[in-house]
Amino acid sequence: MAKNTDPLIPSRLAKRMDTSKETVYSILDEALYCTISYVAEGKPFAIPTAFVRYEDKIYIHGSVGSHFIREIEKGIPVCISVTLMDAVVVARSAFHHSVNYRSVILFASAEKIEDTEMKRMAFEWLTDKMVPGSWGYLREMKNNEVNKTTALAFSLEQAAAKLRTGMPKDDEEDLELPIWSGIIPLETRRLAPVADEHSGNIPLPAHLSGE
C-alpha cells in the first residue's frame, strides 16, 4: 500500500473521515472555541480561542498587542482543531472503550483583515455566534476598539471532519458476557443568564431569554 502522505487523511480509521462541507460546517458552527497550533523557533505552541465560521472561512480576533496574534498574523502555517464530545462509549472490555466525538482539523495560514468595514463584520459574526442576536442590542463598537483588535481569516479549503458515532464495537466472544455495555451521552448546555450588579431592573432581552 502506498504511504499516505496527505495530512488530512488519518493513517488509521479512515472510515471516520468526512470532508463534506455540510459536516465540517455543522461542527464548526456548534463549537464555541478552536485550538490554534503553530510553530515558533521549531517548537509547537497551541492557544484556545473563540472563532466563527462565515461562508468558507473561519475568523478569529485578538488584541493587536497579543504575542500569539502577532506570530500568526505573519501568515505562518497553523493547524486549527475543533472537538465536540458526544458520548463516552462503554464497552465490555477496557480495550474497546472509546468516545463518540465530532472533530475538525484544518491547515491554513492567516489572512489579516485590513479593511475596517470587513473587520466590523467579522466582529459582528463573532459576537452573534457567542450570543446569538446580540449585535444590534449592544453599545455600538467604537473606531478605536476596531483599531485595537486584529481580525484574522483562515480558509477552510484544507479542512476535514473526523467522527465516531454509535455503540461499542466489542469482540464477538465478549458479547455473551454479563457486562453492561452502551454509551453515556454528554450534553453541553447554556444555563439561565445571571445579571451583573449594574443591570438593575433592565429586563433580560428577548435574544437571551428565548430558548
Add this chain to the structure above:
Amino acid sequence: MAKNTDPLIPSRLAKRMDTSKETVYSILDEALYCTISYVAEGKPFAIPTAFVRYEDKIYIHGSVGSHFIREIEKGIPVCISVTLMDAVVVARSAFHHSVNYRSVILFASAEKIEDTEMKRMAFEWLTDKMVPGSWGYLREMKNNEVNKTTALAFSLEQAAAKLRTGMPKDDEEDLELPIWSGIIPLETRRLAPVADEHSGNIPLPAHLSGE
C-alpha cells in the same frame, strides 16, 4: 520592561495565570480530552485525545500503528492544551464580550511506558477516568491488547493554568446604559446511560447508575 521569553507566561493578562498544582490538577482531572500539538517537517499538527493525570504526569494511549503515536513517542517537543468553558460573558459592548474558561497549557516530550504492569496501570487510570469505578467490572485486559497499545507519559513540570472568572468588565461610562450585562453559564453533563442491543436484562452497574 525586559522581554518575556518564558512560553508559560502570557505576554498579556498575566493576572489570569495560575501555576499552582491544585488549579492545574483540578482542570486536568475535569477535562475528558486534551489537544496535543507537535511539529512534523516544520509544520504544526494537532490531535485531540483522551488522557488521565496521575500524580505529576499525564498519560495517553493509542494504537502502536497510529502515525500520531509513532511521531510523538520519539520524544519530540509537544504542547498539550486543555480547555474548559464555564460561561459566555455578555458585556454592554461587543468589545468587552469574553468567556469564562479554565485552561492548561503544558510543554513536554513523551516518555514511552515499556513496562507491561505499568502500562496496565495507565490503562486502568484512563478507563477509570472516562468511566469512574469501571475497571474491576470489565472483562480483564488481555496481554495482546496491552501489546497492541502504546502508553505515553508527559511530565507536568512545565504546566500552567490560565483562567477567567466573574462578570464583564465594561467601560465605566457604559455602566449606566440600559443594556443587560452578565454571564450565561455553560454546563457539560453526563446524561442517563443507553444500553447496547446485547446488554439484554443485564442491570446497569452501580458505578454507572449512581450520580
